[in-house]
Amino acid sequence: MNSPYFTGFRHGLKPDTRMTVSEWADEHRILPMKSAKEAGRWRTTRTPYLKAIMDCLSPTSPVERVVFMKGAQVGGTECGNNWLGYVIHHTPGPMMYVLPTLDMAKRTSKQRIAPMIEEMPILKERVKDSRSRDSGNTQLVKEFPNGVLIIAGANSATGLRSMPARFLFLDEVDAYDDDVDGEGSPINLAIKRTATFSRNRKILMVSTPNIAGSSKIETAYEQSNQQQYQVPCTQCGHFQSIEWNQIKFEDNDPQTASFECVACQHQMREHDKPRLLEGGKWVALNEEADGKTAGFHLSSLYSPNGWYSWADAVTDFLAAKGDPVLLKDWTNTVLGQTWQEQGETVDHELLYQRREHYQAEVPWPVEVLTCGVDVQDDRIEFEVVGWGAGEESWSIDYYRLYGDLSRPEIWKVIAEKLRQAYKRQDGVMMNIAQVCMDSGGHFTDEVYAFSRKMGID
Ligand SMILES: [Zn+2]
Structure with a gap:
């Protein structure tokens, strides 16, 4: 029974589902020259906080729904792309990838997904070239053995209704309309497509948040176990989130930016960041969640060296602080937090x-x-x-x-x-x-x- 042929045959039918998404990414993922910040091999150690998020998307995890509320420059998009490659190569099945609009869906397909497939031989041999005549593939439909990837826009109900999906990736959900073609919430419409796979489906919801009270990602995060990434002080070891309150600077000079420990007031500098990130752990603030929804919140203050620094955050804050419109944008994209509108009238x-x-x-x-x-x-x-x-x-x-x-x-x-x-x-x-x-x-x-x-x- 254990002849190499038989083992190989079995593997061909049923891939080893014990391999997690992060292990897969470390072994196979190549970041394309055109679109990634750092081209070349993916290394999870560069953004260690993404490991737990990606691994919830592996079949071995009991988590069904992953909610990632985030600031810019933390690698959220690549996290979703790694999952996409993993599905095509490792756990094939019907997958739907939803972007706010059909135009964005087309652009994402062209600028991100096509280059990723092109540069990774294990994906390229599975997804037929859309330029060849009978490939069955278009910009928005990518077939592969035992599966298909549909890329849809949240502004078109037709696309969202197109097929049942076992894997659903909802990207930038706070930019979705509340209603699509009079059929209600595009998120609900898309999630309905996963009902037939209710025992082994995976849903990933990612977004930078927008306005408090109406933010879709914040609502989803509040219903989750609400995890925050806590890092150990390099001096006293106290675990804490990297909060904006603790980013200190002097004389409006971004170059003086440091992260001050809440426990011992030790000031940590940018070069301490890799150690902080490596030693960090996700801590759940809401223990009463259903156990099937994992929520993660991460601001740009966690962005690895070379991407977005604490000095960058201070520079952008100083430029924005006098202007409510800029400050809203800064709060959303840097802190990854919703913005409280200041009312004109008392409601x-x-x-x-x-x-x-x-x-x-x-x-x-x-x-x-x-x-x-x-x-x-x-x-x-x-x-x-x-x-x-x-x-x-x-x-x-x-x-x-x-x-x-x-x-x-x-x-x-x-x-x-x-x-x-x-x-x-x-x-x-x-x-x-x-x-x-x-x-x-x-x-x-x-x-x-x-x-x-x-x-x-
Ligand atoms: Zn300390």
Whole structure:
């Protein structure tokens, strides 16, 4: 039974599914000259955080749905491309790759998928050249033995309905329309195509997030086990996420950018990054998830050396900070976080929901929270400040609320806002201990009435 012929025959029929996507990528993947940042052999060690994400897509993993909410320049796209090559070569089956529009689908096929197949002999021998006459292949349909890859646009229901899919790759989902051809959410439409494979399907959802409250990737991430990549301090070993709060710089000079440990204040520099990434681990913040959905959040602050540095992040921040449009873009693409719209009018419902979404993180040395409230003619501004030992302070939350301050509705919203609890890094929920309210001559009666009600002196 173990003759070489028989073994080879069996392997031909049933590939070794124990090989994971990252192992496959390290063994086979070649990054094409034309499209990749670094051409040549793929090395998972360059972006170690991608290993766990890719390996959820291997058949040995029980995970069914992988959600990757990310900043730019972390290798998210190549992660999906590795999976695509793995499916064609290793676990063939029907696969659908969805991009926001049909035009983007065509462009991706031409600029990314075609060069990848062209430069990898193991893929090239399986996918027939679309230029040969009877190949059955076009720009949007790639057939291979025991499988097919359909590349579709989320703006066309026809493409999304075309076939059942065992593997579904939904790329840049926050750029999808809410409704496609009157048939509802393109995401739901595509996921419906996987129903026949409900026991062995895999769904990968990747995106840079957009607006808070309507972001599709953030909604999916919130329903997942919410993993964050924590790295060990090179000095004290304390594991922590690389947070923007901890990126320090002096005199508006990006070259001074460093990452400060929350525990020992040691300042780590760019050259420490490979060690940080290599020693890192994914930590789930939501243990109550269903076990089938793995969510990963990663900002561009994790981007490996040579791609996007902390100095780049500071440079872009300094250029964007005065302009809400640029700052939104920076928040989305660098921090990989949704953007909170500043309302022009008071919409009680909306603000109430926003209270749920806005979860500013409080650094752990903070012991007390105070809030300064500034009352203006047409608006009210809050700043929540965290205080630690030696009167060191952090700005925790800043909030501007426009509206008619002579109406009681807005004061209800303000009261809610002041009662909001903030989560410290160690999980402790903190309330605002002291409020200082300055009427500045505006709406003095309302301010006094409100202060009496809230028990503020
Ligand atoms: Zn440390």
